Amino acid sequence: MARRKGYGLLCPANGFTLVIPKKQKIISAHFNHIILMDPISIYFFALASIIGLESTSIVSQKATITINPVERTFEIQQEDLFAIIVTEADSIVVVHEIQQIAEFNKNKAKRTDNGLTVDTIVFSSRNQQLNAALKGRYTDPGVWAKAGIHLDSTSTYSFSLMNFPDWNMQSSDAVLNENYWSWPTDKTVTIILEPYKNIPEEYRQHRQSLLPSWQQGLDSRSK
DSSP states (O other): OOOOOOEEEEOSTTSOEEEEOTTOOOEEOOOSSOOOSSOOOOTTTOHHHHTTOSOOOOEEEEEEEEEETTTTEEEEEEEEEEEEOOSHHHHHHHHHHHHHHHHHHHOSSOBOTTSEEEEEEEEEEETTEEEEEEEEEESOGGGGGGGTEEEETTTTOEEEEEOOGGGOOBOSSSEEETTEEEEETTSOEEEEEOTTTTOOHHHHTTEEESHHHHHHHHHHHHO
């Protein structure tokens, strides 16, 4: 299998950026902008990304992704939504992103520019954390290439996803072979990601749960 290019991706608005260069080394420490070495979307743990928004400040501590390639459906469970908020400007960015997500959720079509249809986004709170559950559909398996999942139809007819150790990736359905997780194209796969287990200490103090903002929004809408 040919080695694919690396990429960088934005995490919290004024926090650190996970940068994944071509040598697959992950670096955490860039501010305020996206570094992209290869076009890719952080669908799985960035809520705004999967619905097609360019700005991505809100991420989840843990994401569980289930893809059914036969029925062409997907589910994403994002646990403990949070953002790194250092300044008032960061707060404004996060609030704006919440508003954009809410507007998207009110749209009946819920189609994204990424070729996905998001049927539902359901928010819930548990153990002082805000979680999000997404369910949706797709027509072309190629849409997952933007999320790093590639289809190999030349010989094995399998999907593959590069493994990044710092993302703490797990799956009982896929097989890890060297640097790639792989699974057959006719089987449902569930993958768990926890890319924020080791947030640098200088940013940890600015980590803020999205639960208070979500609850505040509920209170304002009920008045």
